[in-house]
Each structure stands twice: as C-alpha cells, then as structure tokens.
Amino acid sequence: MSSNGRPGREPGAHATIEDVARLAGVSRATASRVANNSPKVSPEARAAVTAAVAKLGYVPNRAARSLMTRRSDSIGVVIVEPAGSLFADPFFGRLLVGISEALAARDIQLVLLMAQTAREEERVERYLEAGHVDGAILVGPHGNDPLPGRLERSGVPIVLSGRQLGDGTVSHVDSDNRGGARMAVEHLVRRGRRSIATIHGMLDMSSGIDRRQGYRDALHEAGMTQDPGLEAAGNYHPVTAADALRELLERRPRIDAVFAASDSMAAAAIRVLQESGRRVPEDVAVVGFDDSPVALTTRPELSTVRQPIEVMGREMARLLLHRIEHPGEAPSQVVFATDLVVRESSGGA
Amino acid sequence: MSSNGRPGREPGAHATIEDVARLAGVSRATASRVANNSPKVSPEARAAVTAAVAKLGYVPNRAARSLMTRRSDSIGVVIVEPAGSLFADPFFGRLLVGISEALAARDIQLVLLMAQTAREEERVERYLEAGHVDGAILVGPHGNDPLPGRLERSGVPIVLSGRQLGDGTVSHVDSDNRGGARMAVEHLVRRGRRSIATIHGMLDMSSGIDRRQGYRDALHEAGMTQDPGLEAAGNYHPVTAADALRELLERRPRIDAVFAASDSMAAAAIRVLQESGRRVPEDVAVVGFDDSPVALTTRPELSTVRQPIEVMGREMARLLLHRIEHPGEAPSQVVFATDLVVRESSGGA
DNA sequence: CTGAAAGCGCTAACAA
DNA sequence: TTGTTAGCGCTTTCAG
Numbered sequence A, B: 001m002s003s004n005g006r007p008g009r010e011p012g013a014h015a016t017i018e019d020v021a022r023l024a025g026v027s028r029a030t031a032s033r034v035a036n037n038s039p040k041v042s043p044e045a046r047a048a049v050t051a052a053v054a055k056l057g058y059v060p061n062r063a064a065r066s067l068m069t070r071r072s073d074s075i076g077v078v079i080v081e082p083a084g085s086l087f088a089d090p091f092f093g094r095l096l097v098g099i100s101e102a103l104a105a106r107d108i109q110l111v112l113l114m115a116q117t118a119r120e121e122e123r124v125e126r127y128l129e130a131g132h133v134d135g136a137i138l139v140g141p142h143g144n145d146p147l148p149g150r151l152e153r154s155g156v157p158i159v160l161s162g163r164q165l166g167d168g169t170v171s172h173v174d175s176d177n178r179g180g181a182r183m184a185v186e187h188l189v190r191r192g193r194r195s196i197a198t199i200h201g202m203l204d205m206s207s208g209i210d211r212r213q214g215y216r217d218a219l220h221e222a223g224m225t226q227d228p229g230l231e232a233a234g235n236y237h238p239v240t241a242a243d244a245l246r247e248l249l250e251r252r253p254r255i256d257a258v259f260a261a262s263d264s265m266a267a268a269a270i271r272v273l274q275e276s277g278r279r280v281p282e283d284v285a286v287v288g289f290d291d292s293p294v295a296l297t298t299r300p301e302l303s304t305v306r307q308p309i310e311v312m313g314r315e316m317a318r319l320l321l322h323r324i325e326h327p328g329e330a331p332s333q334v335v336f337a338t339d340l341v342v343r344e345s346s347g348g349a
Numbered sequence C: 001c002t003g004a005a006a007g008c009g010c011t012a013a014c015a016a
Numbered sequence D: 001t002t003g004t005t006a007g008c009g010c011t012t013t014c015a016g
Helices: A017-024 A028-035 A043-056 A062-069 A091-104 A118-129 A147-153 A177-190 A206-221 A238-251 A263-275 A309-325 B017-024 B028-035 B043-056 B062-069 B091-104 B118-129 B147-153 B177-190 B206-221 B238-251 B263-275 B309-325
Strands: A074-080 A109-115 A136-139 A158-161 A171-175 A196-200 A231-233 A257-260 A285-287 A304-306 A333-336 A339-341 B074-080 B109-115 B136-139 B158-161 B171-175 B196-200 B231-233 B257-260 B285-287 B304-306 B333-336 B339-341
Touching: A017 A028, A017 A043, A028 A043, A062 B062, A074 A091, A074 A118, A074 A309, A091 A109, A091 A136, A091 A309, A091 B091, A091 B109, A109 A118, A109 B091, A118 A147, A136 A147, A136 A309, A147 A158, A158 A309, A171 A177, A171 A309, A177 A196, A177 A206, A177 A257, A177 A285, A177 A304, A177 A339, A196 A206, A196 A238, A196 A263, A231 A238, A238 A263, A257 A263, A263 A285, A309 A333, B017 B028, B017 B043, B028 B043, B074 B091, B074 B118, B074 B309, B091 B109, B091 B136, B091 B309, B109 B118, B118 B147, B136 B147, B136 B309, B147 B158, B158 B309, B171 B177, B171 B309, B177 B196, B177 B206, B177 B257, B177 B285, B177 B304, B177 B339, B196 B206, B196 B238, B196 B263, B231 B238, B238 B263, B257 B263, B263 B285, B309 B333
Parallel strands: A074 A109, A074 A136, A136 A158, A158 A171, A171 A333, A196 A231, A196 A257, A257 A285, B074 B109, B074 B136, B136 B158, B158 B171, B171 B333, B196 B231, B196 B257, B257 B285
Antiparallel strands: A109 B109, A304 A339, B304 B339
16 A cells, blocks of 8 residues: 555554555645644644544654754753863752753753863864754853854854853853842841951852952942952862861951852851851851752751742743744843842841 | 756855765765765775865764664653752762763764653653654653653663662663662671661662662671661651651660761751761761762761762663664663762761 | 665645 | 645665
8 A cells, every 4th residue: 555565564663744644635745734833724634634643643753854944953952061060069950950841842852962071072062063953052161161152153053051251242041140149248248247258159150250249249339348368269169168268267367257159168168167166157157159959958057149040941941942043133141130048147037 | 066056055054965975076875885984985985085074074964864774863861850859969960971971972962851740751751752862761760650661662772770660671770779778887887886777768769779778688687686766768858857867866866877878868867966966976977878079068077888870871871872773682780889988977987 | 896766754845 | 725846965775
C-alpha cells in the first residue's frame, strides 16, 4: 500500500505527516496546515486530520521541520563559569527553572551549554554562530568577557543575565542590585548603626559593582563619611569573605554592622564576628544578599535582600523569544525590584 | 552561477556542503565523506575539501544530517523534582558539569528537561518518546516514579542516577552509599562512640535506603544493639532534620554521635545540638554525607562522606552513549566508591 | 575511490 | 479552501 512498496512500518518507527494525510483523506499540505494551526482549513478537514493524528500518535519530526523553517525551536543557555563553582549557589538552578517554565509553554527546547574555560567558550561560540539554536541566554559572564559582543555582532539573538558592563547594548534582565543594597544599608542606619562595613563581591560583574554602589549611596544619603577602610573585597566565596573581614576588623575594630554582597559571605561574616567575641546582632548587625537557603541556617538567621530569580528566568526567556521573532527591534532591558527580608541578624523586624 | 539563479548568498547565511564541494572541485558525496571521516577518500580530495571547509567556515546543518541519519546527536537530561528545591543542593549542578564534559568531547548536545509536576513529567515523556533525542539521563526520580520503566519499555535508551528500586533493570550510575555510610559510622565507633543516632534521608530513594542500611550495618558489625529510637526521619531538608533531631534528643538524651544522610541535615544537627547545650564533637560527634560546600561552613567543620560527582556525571553520559550505539547489549550498572573526609565535627583526624 | 541520483519529513509557493 | 510541486541540506546506495 505504501508508496515505497514496504508493506508495513517497523515497530518503533513514527508516523509521518504522509501517513496522517492518507488516513485523513487529505493532502500532506492540508495535514501540515492543521499541524501548524493555519486558519485556512475547513472544519471537516481539521477534524479528520486531528483524529488521524491522535490515532497514529503522530508527532512532527523536528529535524525535517527545522530544515524547512530554518528555525531550530531551541535556544541555548550558556553558563559561563571560569571557577566551576557556579552551582554551589542555587541561583543558577532557580534561573534554569524559570527559563525552562517559559520555554515549556512554547514548546521550545533548552540546550545547556557550559563553558568553564576560554577554549570551551570558543566551542560554544562556534556552536551558537553555526545557527544550531535560535538564540541564547548568557548567564554569569564577567565584564571583560568578549562573548556577548561577538555574538551580538554575528547576529545571534542573545539576552544577558545582569547588566552589561562597558559599551554595547544587549538585552538583559537584572535585579535592582543597587537599590537592594541601598535598602539593606538604610535599614542598618535606621537601626542606629553608625560604623557600617561592607564585604563586596566581584567588581568585574555588574552585581558586584552595583551592590557596592548601593552601599555607598545609603551612607552618602545618611550623611556618613565614606571610609574606604570599611570596604573589604570578597569574591562571593565564603573563605575569602572571612579573610577579608578579619583584616577589616583589625583596621576598624569598632564597626557595628556589616553588609555582605551575598548570603554565603554574610554567613562567613557572622562566624568570624562570633569567633572574635562579638555578638550578632547586639554588637554587630549583619545583612546579606540573595535570600538563599543559607540565610535560614545561620544563627541568628540572616537578614537579606531577595530577588525574584525564577521570575527573572522567565523574563529572560520571554525577552529572547521576542527578540528572535522581532529581529529588527532594539534590545530591551528589564530590571526587577528587590525586597528586604528582615530577620534576627540585623535585630529583627 | 548558483543553481537557483540567485547571484549571491545573503550575509549571515551559512555555506552548505554543496558550496564546499564546488569550491573543492568534487561532488557533494565526496565532500560528505570527508566531513564524516570516511576512510574511502583520496588524500588529494580530502585536502581539497578540508581547505574548502576552512575557507568557507562550513559547519554541517544538524537538521539536515539528522533527517538522514535518524539521530539527533543530542540527549536529554531530565531533572525530576517534585519539590522544586533540587538546586538548593550543588549535587545536580556538579552532575551536569560532568555530563556536559563527556558530551562536549563527542559533540553531542545536552537538552535540559525539567519536570516539577506529574503533568510536566508526561510532557517530558512524550518528548522523549517522540525520538527528539537519542537517549536520556534521569536525575532524581523517586522509587515509585513510573517514568524510567515506561521509557525503557518504549525503547528510549536511558541511564539513571542512583540505583533503581523495585524490579526492572535499567542502566544506572550510583555511588556506594551503603559503604560510605558504613565507613562513617565505623569511624564514629572507632572514636569510642556508643550511642550513635542517625537522621536518614527519603526512604523512597535508593540513597536514603542505602545510607540508612550502611548505618545499620556498622552498628551490627560492632555488635551494638539496633535501637529504632535512634533513627530519626529527615527528607534532606535542614528544617525537618532539626525537628527530627529535637524529638530524638527527647527520646534518647544520652546520644554521643549523629550520622546524618546529608551535609545540610548534619549542619542543622550541629546547630540543634549546640542550642541544646551539647558540645560538638566533645559531647556529640557529627558526620554528614556529600562533602558539599556547607561542610566547610559549620563550626566545627563537618566530617563527611565524599562521592565523585563530576566523575559520576561523565560516566552516566558515557554509559548512555554506549547504550545508544549498542542497543542490543544488556544494561549495565556502575557504582563509585566513596571516601570519608574527617574534620573537626567528629574529633578530627 | 568517486559521482549521480534518490530521498529523509516537512513547509511554502503556486495553482486550481 | 485544497492539492501539486519543489525543494531545505544532508547521507547513502549504486554504478562506474
């Protein structure tokens, strides 16, 4: 019966649109129109095709479709992480959850691409430029990373997590790091703290820069003098944060508050403070950033700044899909507000 | 010049194998043979094609290739996580790193599929059964999850993380959870502890069952009586672990050691013990499992059991690729040894 | 060892 | 509204 002369179809093989068309008594074109929700199909034809699809368990072959449409219906999520420790923080996982939710609703696949070295980053770049995905979300690139600019130039639609440093306008989604940090420090000021230190994050990433700037904003606004001796350099890693804070305590033993640019650094800070004989929050109040799970594991529990990570992931996906469908439009940036979560480490609500 | 009459190629379009063949002065077939490392090509032809490929920056179109080969050159990584908190633990991220390393070496793509609800799990099942990927790695399924069995039955090559409960033999990669737990408890016994409690993990997952069994093994071997009152039920979440341990302390106030089935539960245990006025490790020694980053953030630092997570990820990928290429062979299981990492919480080395 | 030709499953003109 | 036709870019017989 079948046009190729084979009497039957081997088990495990999938029905093609040809099979559907034949069973429904229509042409391949009509079957295809139904599969793609084209409006120009008669109700009868549509019903017949729908029934045939159900009967045969037909699922379109993505490869064949891609070949025609020149779209892969998949996007890349690139995790750029020189240190390899990215997943120690639940941030990326939660972002993936958000992205994946938004994509599932549109039946787009998420291709995960990890680049831990410059060499791998090149591999990823080649992959993206080859057009194997319709666009990409870049997570974690540092300020000096050339990848975003190069992809943008080669016409690969991209969306960044976090504001891009330097020139170039690429779409991005960010949280209001500066405003959040400022809220945190204002809260400490309101609590009567007068010697507020900070352990900042990496300064080649917008989050690091912005959170430190928010700290400075709040001090400035409160009319407190900017003392560089109150700023310690961390890199989001608890060990470096502990060292940085110990040095800071030698320089400025009388501090009465610490704002850390991440919860894991804040947790380390609490331990260092306690080991130095200081009580938290009585002697020194502490506020972190992220509202990660560790915030609930410190004693006292950690006050922190929360960002809507899953929502940000969804928005990144939405922005990218929009960009893919409207290549002409200018890139857009979305910034989400942050919330202060007050717990015991800063004296409680 | 071109066969379709178009004078040139619009910018951004990619060279096809046809372009390569023309420039190299050979047929498409020969160009294809070179691209696929077929041995039956003359050195001259190979050189000419290679040069043309480089000159044109030719990258094969995956969709077209898939259409012919009936392979997608991509695999799915399914993260089954009813609770949604999977990424709070770096385990999954590290596994992804390992998987992705092994795949990158073979130029296979990783399609990430998240299933947080039964509905999403069905969606994922349909996707996998439609043949959109060549196989899948399943991470995190609970013992009662029907997905592995169903995929196996529909002929989708799969590899599980963790031993499968119940019947059915599916390929899997696991760490020696039982042996690791046993080592941990033997270590406590050797340190002279005589009343050793455990906070176990979820008992519908092999890791939960096996770690508890390892605990029991060690007690049995040491000739210590099995006291059900020394076992507290956790679910890997620190809050439940804290509650469980508090109850246990009421039942058995004289315990001198705790083995927790995860580091985050062990960290919670340390805090509960300290808040109850007990010293760690002097009064109560504590050992966790995973050697996750939190192990270094507790005071005292946490003794724990380490598993080679990235290596396990690589092995899962390798196993799956082997299974895809040799569909006839029986499924295989690989178990990795675990190491005890002794730190201060159990009295130090 | 090489080339001509067929066709994977699908969508998109174009006609009807 | 529908069907016919022509490929998308690639691999793979099959002759030579």
